[in-house]
Amino acid sequence: MAEGNAAGHTPFQMLVRGRRSIRRFLETPVERDKVLACLEAARRAPSAHNAQPWRFLVVDDPAVKSGLVAAAFSGIYSGSKFAARAPVIIVMLAKLDFVANRLGSRLQGVPYHFVDIGIAGEHIALQAEELGLATCWMGWFHVRKLRKCLDVPKKYKIVAMMPLGYAEKRPTREPPRRALREIVSFNRMGSEEGPEHWPAED
């Protein structure tokens, strides 16, 4: 068992509790080895049938990033312009021509490539957090314009993007989370079963 802090939280628990979506970034460049460490964490993620459908388009050239910002954060997406200040923006893509993902979608009704990208992306976010970097998952951007601007072929689904940088400001408060007892059932959906004492919520 990993060593804990004074409150009894393990390093992993502290990492998870400390991560926030950051929307104010410093212009300080991100070291290339830290970017690579984040991508390596994504590469290690599990995926349905080990298909590894993820592809990562790393935008760190200021001119390319300006183009991305102008294209993807235009019009109704202008609220996403906060990402422009992050020195790196990782565009997360899913390669669609994998049997596992086709079968998953058709037979199970679950598009597993999206699940896979979600896991890999969160590996990036948590690795970034451990390295003192900040991220924000982003789904609100102009997909078609982004595809054109970055020459992304149609066989790749653009799933999300993630700015990566050093935080200028971290929110002091955590957005509210639902209570464990609201989101967890034991043995049968909606049963009254559960631990005598649920963990403290803070």
Ligand SMILES: Cc1cc2nc3c(=O)[nH]c(=O)nc-3n(C[C@H](O)[C@H](O)[C@H](O)COP(=O)(O)O)c2cc1C
């Ligand atoms: C798939 C996904 C898409 C998101 N898209 C956006 C977005 O477009 N813009 C944004 O500011 N935050 C976005 N977020 C961040 C959420 O708003 C944030 O995770 C949530 O409010 C909880 O806050 P926290 O991450 O600080 O714990 C997204 C998060 C996820 C997981």
